[in-house]
Amino acid sequence: MRRGLQQTKKSRQRWFVAFMFCIALMSPEAWGQETVQVRGKVKTMEDNESLPGATVIEKGSTNGTITDTDGNYTLNVQPGATLVFNFLGYVPEEVPIGDQTVIDIVLVQDIRQLQEVVVVGYGTVRKSDLTGSVASIKPDDMTAGGANLSVEQMIQGRVPGVNIQSKSGEPGGAISVQIRGASSITAGNQPLYVIDGIPFNLNSQITGSGSGFVGNQNPRNPLNTINPNDIASIEILKDASATAIYGSRGSNGVVMITTKNGKSGGLSVNYGYAYSLQEISNTYELLDARQYQSILNDLIEEGALGTRVEDFQGDGINWPELLYRDGTINEHNLSISGGNGNTDYYVSLSAFDQQGVLINSGLDRYNLRLNLNTKLDEKFKLALNLNSSFIKDDFISNGTGVNENSGALYAAIYYDPTITRVRDPFTGRFVLSDNQVIDNPLALANHERADQRTYRTFGSISAEYFVMPSLTAKLKIGGDVSSARRDVWVGPETLDGVATGGIGTILNRTSTYHIGEFTLNYNQNFGDHDVNAVAGVTYEEFNNFTNSAEGSGFLYPDLTTDALGSGADSLEFVGSGRSQSKLNSLLGRVNYIYKNKYLLTLSGRVDGSSRFGPNNKIAFFPSAAVAWKLHEEAFLQGISPVSELKLRASYGAIGNQALPNNRFLTSFSPGDGAVFGNTIFGSIEPTRFANPDLKWESAVQMDIGIDFGLFDSRVQGTIDYYQRNTEDLLLDVPQPTSTGFALRTENLGKMENRGIELGLSGYVIDGKDLKWEVAANFTTLNNEVTDLGGVDAFFRGNLNFVRGATIVDEGLPLFSYFGYQVDGVWQTDDDFSVTKTNAQPGDWKYRDVNGDSVINSDDRVVLGDSFHDFTWGLTNTLSYKGLTLSVFIEAAHGAELLNQNLVNTFYPITFRNNRLAEPYLNRWTEDNPTNEYSSFVRPGIGEGFQVNSRTVEDASYVRLQSIRLAYSLPLEKLGIDFFRSFDVYVIGQNLATWTDYSGVDPAANSFGNNNIPMDFNAYPFARTYTLGVNVGL
Amino acid sequence: MFKNIRILTIVLLTTICWGCEDLLDAPPFDEFAPENVLVNQEGIEALLFNAYHIANRHQSLHTWTLPMESSTDIMVVSEGGVAGLNSPFATFTWTADTQWLNEWWSRLYQVIRDANVVIENIGNFEGDETVRAVVLAEARFLRASAYADLYNLFGPVVLRTSSEEPTNEARITEEEMRAFIETELALAVENLPHPASLPTDYVYGRATKGSALGYLAKHYLNTRQWEAAAQTAQDIIDLGYYALEPVFRQAFLVSNEGNNEMLFVWTSINQQGYHTTLPNGVASPDFLSAPNIPELVRDPEVMAAWATNWRVTDWIIDAMEAEDGRQAPAVDEYIDITNSVRRYSDQRPDNRRYMKLFDPGGQGNFHGVDIPVIRYADILLTRAEALNALGQSIDEAKQLVIQVRERAGLTDHSSIQNAAAGDELRDLILLERAKEFIHEGKRREDLVRHDLFIANATSRGVTVDGPHRNRFPIPAEEANNNNLIVQDEGY
Known part of the structure; x- marks a missing residue:
């Protein structure tokens, strides 16, 4: 062993000498001149630690070396040479050697923010050298510690061009994230997440909800697997120049998440605990039992069809209140980090336990992370990133079904409030409404339940070799294994379960992902020329394995899904599936900087994907960007107040392949089977209308930007204008249904997103003790479907009895709400001869757009869309000594939202369903001839008219998203040296919302598609109060 | 260090094979290739x-x-x-x-x-x-x-x-x-196999000669090819297999599925995906049971009764004579969910329910009753209608109608016997069909083929904008x- 090592060392030395010799040969001055050996040590200013890995280069040559683990270097140079010392994040130093042979140097950390290092695809660059549009967030910018329930929340409202909306208040619930609008109609519009250099697989979740269980269109957030406290920085890559290196997955932007690493120095232990209390921020104001009785009976008297509400004892029941509770969150975070010159490590453990604001819902999360970097020798570095998590999700039945297929919250909202008991005192069974087909809300909440356990581990190992100071080679192997099991139980206490003695379903899914990646990094200075290049090749493979089992007919349902076999044999069902996709890619980028003024970036990726047909598997996504650092020009030197000014422009093509596998392939799948006699016979069905010519969707994006700093960078800002034109849209094109198929995925149509993004931050007061920092951002967005390639306008958005709520048509924003214009209410003295419809006073008055005296689907108009015209965020941080107060306001304007709860109030599908109070308390009557609300006597006439200008509401809002007050104990003053730091804080989140939207929250969306928002019994949004402590040892 | 380089190179070459198209093959494991x-x-x-x-x-x-x-x-x-x-x-x-x-x-x-x-x-x-x-x-x-x-x-x-x-x-x-x-x-x-001699593994519900002849007869009838309709109906009669169930209501009971009256049915069982939900819409939300449908007692905890109320109109039930067995499925008096006796007809006009197709063994909302598509009564009336239209064998036509009426339990057929051939008999046959096929989806085509569909609507006060409504766009x-x-x- 020892011998082997020595041999290796020897051969290494030999090789190195040979290599250096070659380099020396390349240098024209090398011949026949004597050299001087210079040695020394490189240290840092801040902690006086030696700095390994710094480059030492003889100016104007390729001759150089890097410092060893102790910061030492030795270099043979020409007499009279100048040495350039360089380390990322530090101010470079140039030292003429003169007569010295020993030169020790202290590098100063570059504190100017523009010198900050940001993570980009397959590398890092100095922020000042960025040519693309990249936003970077460091934990300091985020309300760190305990306040972030998700990764997305760290970004929400803080980055121009990124629109983040929580679709509901469900623990760990789905969050809509869109960078610069929507680029695709059918394919995904989610950004690519890259965690520590490894693309993160968002599609590893269990789909399907289990038999008898109400389907929820929004699965929980896959990023729950990451502990927000482990995150060191998040970079958002927005323009083509930044994202083209991710090729076919870059068109929706890329979110780069980098986790924390240990710092050299001693052991550092941090522990944080936070306790949060959650309360529902906005509840449904429903008719109470008395109002319900009197109004419904009035309606019958006025001619409505329905069963009268009989007298009842007591005050009835406010059903939703029975599902509500105060939510709690307990969160523990422990991290241990440190390092010496050769090795650094970061280990963290976290436990997160959330009880949601609806009973029987919650989230438990345990995370473990290990980040390890070690230098085996001066040229060889190994790194390990490992994240492992266990998540237990508790689901209350809450989805988008209605009537007997509904979930608990729907049932509670619409249940007859005059029912005075939850359970029948004699039979013990849940009381059912005689006049509704909805199950008892508490039966659903308590006996229709699901829980899911997800074990997920992902990470990577990389080996990096410094071939020469300017060239490194890196091999990275990564993987991701997610194994989830969902147990769904519909008990015999429920309507769905009683017939079969309970229904149990187990859904299993294992998703695996692995990646192999080899990259070469070249970084060299040639006098006025700086070149930084990366080239690489990757292979990625995704596999999914699913299986499910269902049982019912349980004689003794006590064992539920733990013993599915205890059900009836004849009612057992199994299913399974397996899928795979692959990506194989070449990637590259060159950054060229001339005189530190003129910058050029060329980048691109060649992607091959298994998702496309044989003729179109491979595609190339190139981009180019230029930038000009005006502040480096002589004519701007010394011109106050501009300290930094950079112009950027980029152009490129990026792709999208986020669609299901095998759309190009004709095949057959197991069908439902056909029943003959009393037997089901197996069947097969055509899987799809295949399109063998299917290819990539590509987005051509142009970006022009300015980065500036004023008053010595006390104020910093960035302005971008972008235009992204997606073409060859991956579109589920409606087919003539006589083909036997409704849709076929084709490359058809064009869409455009354009907008302006502004980011501004600065210190209003920058005193020694008192600081006031303001960070603001502003975004505009304009989305338009510009071409449908000859396909007629089509409709999307079916939810229950609402069909085709939105239209996709040329010249309109994607998924524009499409329905009827309500002009008011028919009044008694109106001229009814203008309409052939059977209108009566008190009915809604829909606008007869085409003037044919009939109201039908030809009278529909565009009522709005889900894209915010502009959004803004504003953070004010005031600090005085150890006390920090931060106030964060987030706002969005100019989007619309279909309020399905209003639809169900205006057009109840069952007369005896309860309704929202306000419209009924102020409804049209002969004594109250309002135009605000109809009489609701004949809601049936409106059916088909549910999508109209009253139910599609303005969803603009301004939200006081958080206030945080933190105090760092002055430990030195107090004479405490046991703790390195001790911070306490309180945070209030989602404290107030100003909006005209009448529903519970203008961001609510129970519909699966993020661009067709429909507010329908969304899990309640919560206001959160957190008390926390962070301790450093 | 050479060793490291070598390792890297080998790993690179073996794990990453750029340009190998095979590498990008990801077959759909859970689908069948044609x-x-x-x-x-x-x-x-x-x-x-x-x-x-x-x-x-x-x-x-x-x-x-x-x-x-x-x-x-x-x-x-x-x-x-x-x-x-x-x-x-x-x-x-x-x-x-x-x-x-x-x-x-x-x-x-x-x-x-x-x-x-x-x-x-x-x-x-x-x-x-x-x-x-x-x-x-x-x-x-x-x-x-x-x-x-x-x-x-x-x-x-x-x-x-x-x-x-x-x-x-x-x-x-x-x-x-x-x-x-x-x-x-x-x-x-x-x-197609003869219904009397089906191959051993040919399960009820698959098409037989009768199914195809039935479709053909109905096609001829609906396209007013009277002669072909009459002949095809006769071919079906000549198969010698089909017969009317003796008791009208019995023809539709789950317990009597597969009877000789059915030429083609949509088979159903009480399992999700292979079920029908017609009874959920027919029963009113407060329905529990009805004295004339003894097989069906709704358990409100199991079977939802939707708000929608699929009601049968009064005139057609009232047009049935007292002894008409086709009245039997018409529910007026029922026991409601509070165990009180109620009448649909007391609540509003056209409010009675027709419970011909239901499943006493329904599992929740999953009812397993077979839905008749073409049955023998239809064939008999098809021939009758066609013969009347041709003005031939009027006596036979009347006898065919009477056959259907007799099965319904009627004894007095004087209206048929006295009817004049042509429009009068046709109208009586259409009335007979209206009574016979409630919930079998035939009324529209019956009216359309005699150009009565629009007139029928207009007489109810419905505004119809033109004859194009005889067909759908x-x-x-x-x-x-x-x-x-x-x-x-x-x-």
């Missing part, structure tokens, strides 16, 4: 069964029955979300966008799609020649009956007989449409995406 599955009897039958499954409307029966009957004078749908979806049919305001049109259209064309592939691949079917001929005949039957339904609803449509046709295709002519349906059904009749999903489609005038 060349693997359509190669034998099992695979071809499995696809045929899919066509049967799609043709079977059990799960969404209301999207068929409601529009076919509420657009006439025998049904009212007033509440619930379904009433909204149905209202264009009740008010004669349907457009090409109206939702259920495409449900019918695309479902029938999916049947045609699968049948075409079966027929194209029948050559791969190895084994028993007679089995192969039957499978081919079944595919022909499913395809031709789907075209017959399409023709009945939409008039001449796009004829697709292969899976390789262009997506854009024009409608064919009336003559071509009829010729195709008639030729293909006749071909199917030849090779080509659904928008087709018309908008197939640029060779010429929409019917008026739509």
